Amino acid sequence: MRRPTQQQIIDELHVKPVINPAEELRFRLDFLKGYLQFSRMKGFVLGISGGQDSSLAGRLCQLAVEELREETGSDYRFIALRLPYGVQKDEEDAQRALRFIRPDKSYVVNIKPAVDGAVQSFEEATGLKMSDFNKGNQKAQERMTVHYRFANAFNVLVVGTDHAAEALPGFFTKYGDGGVDLTPLSGLSKQQGRELLKHLGAPEDIYLKPPTADLLDEVPGRLDEDELGISYEVMDAFLTGKSVPEPVDERIIHRYQSTEHKRRLPVTPFDTWWQ
Numbered sequence: 460m461r462r463p464t465q466q467q468i469i470d471e472l473h474v475k476p477v478i479n480p481a482e483e484l485r486f487r488l489d490f491l492k493g494y495l496q497f498s499r500m501k502g503f504v505l506g507i508s509g510g511q512d513s514s515l516a517g518r519l520c521q522l523a524v525e526e527l528r529e530e531t532g533s534d535y536r537f538i539a540l541r542l543p544y545g546v547q548k549d550e551e552d553a554q555r556a557l558r559f560i561r562p563d564k565s566y567v568v569n570i571k572p573a574v575d576g577a578v579q580s581f582e583e584a585t586g587l588k589m590s591d592f593n594k595g596n597q598k599a600q601e602r603m604t605v606h607y608r609f610a611n612a613f614n615v616l617v618v619g620t621d622h623a624a625e626a627l628p629g630f631f632t633k634y635g636d637g638g639v640d641l642t643p644l645s646g647l648s649k650q651q652g653r654e655l656l657k658h659l660g661a662p663e664d665i666y667l668k669p670p671t672a673d674l675l676d677e678v679p680g681r682l683d684e685d686e687l688g689i690s691y692e693v694m695d696a697f698l699t700g701k702s703v704p705e706p707v708d709e710r711i712i713h714r715y716q717s718t719e720h721k722r723r724l725p726v727t728p729f730d731t732w733w734q
């Protein structure tokens with residue numbers, strides 16, 4: 460498998476060194492509106508965690524359907540989902556995000572019974588204890604399942620929050636938060652996402668909240684940067700073409716290469732990218 464250069468990765472992930480927030484917001488809103496009309500669906504659904512990415516993607520979805528309603532007179536809508544595993548420790552942050560997004564409709568689905576049932580079935584079948592890490596991925600995949608039940612029921616598209624700083628290390632669950640229909644934040648660094656939230660008038664607490672996947676029972680709210688061992692600041696520097704000290708640049712490139720399968724469709728006998 461080829462070893463990509465920093466510039467090739469930047470190009471593959473479509474990252475700009477600098478963004479103009481107003482232009483960038485317009486580009487992404489037009490994408491959401493254009494693709495929604497092409498799909499002939501009625502709107503979007505997205506889980507709102509209280510973190511930066513779903514706050515930004517959720518607000519963009521709401522603004523896109525409001526513009527489309529105004530322009531077409533049709534009943535487009537955005538559905539926000541709260542998907543806690545039991546009681547979420549930072550529920551107040553999620554409520555703050557919902558107040559910022561002001562979604563047309565929101566529902567709460569507790570994923571705990573489904574996740575616990577799946578873990579129990581696995582453990583009964585295998586006689587093994589499922590690790591907390593593996594269970595974390597089950598949580599992300601259960602959220603994907605709930606998204607698609609809402610998508611089917613309400614004729615809407617599932618929105619993902621993947622952006623360049625998560626795509627770079629492949630920091631998402633395959634067919635969990637990676638299992639979506641469209642990703643309006645693609646190509647943005649973490650800092651550029653913050654700039655867009657700021658431009659949209661989000662409260663500072665939303666865009667300064669430290670990023671967490673929050674998937675572990677044993678370490679609630681574990682910071683992404685602690686798990687990754689690389690800071691978003693460094694990944695953003697890499698993505699915007701700045702020089703990153705050795706051996707961190709090598710680690711980033713290695714992680715990008717080893718997660719290539721997560722950014723692609725399932726490998727077929729006709730694919731050659733891995734050779």
Ligand SMILES: Nc1ncnc2c1ncn2[C@@H]1O[C@H](COP(=O)(O)OP(=O)(O)OC[C@H]2O[C@@H]([n+]3cccc(C(=O)O)c3)[C@H](O)[C@@H]2O)[C@@H](O)[C@H]1O
Pocket residue numbers: 596599625629630631632633635636671672673674683686720726
């Ligand atoms: N070379 C290869 N070619 C094709 N498929 C390959 C493969 N290597 C593994 N696989 C498959 O991929 C699976 C592993 O992928 P996956 O199940 O995703 O598992 P994995 O990448 O090990 O874990 C997901 C990571 O994403 C993080 N995450 C998840 C969700 C949200 C967020 C967040 O920031 O919010 C972060 C999470 O903390 C964890 O570090 C393997 O079990 C195997 O089935």
Ligand SMILES: Nc1ncnc2c1ncn2[C@@H]1O[C@H](COP(=O)(O)OP(=O)(O)OP(=O)(O)O)[C@@H](O)[C@H]1O
Pocket residue numbers: 505506507508509510511512513514540541542543544547602620636668669670671672673
């Ligand atoms: N408790 C939750 N309730 C609803 N949706 C969730 C929850 N946890 C995760 N998600 C969904 O999974 C996505 C991936 O999580 P991720 O942590 O990357 O994003 P975030 O929480 O929005 O932002 P940040 O990365 O800054 O924490 C979220 O954007 C959201 O759509």
Ligand SMILES: [Mg+2]
Pocket residue numbers: 508510511670671672673
């Ligand atoms: Mg999060």
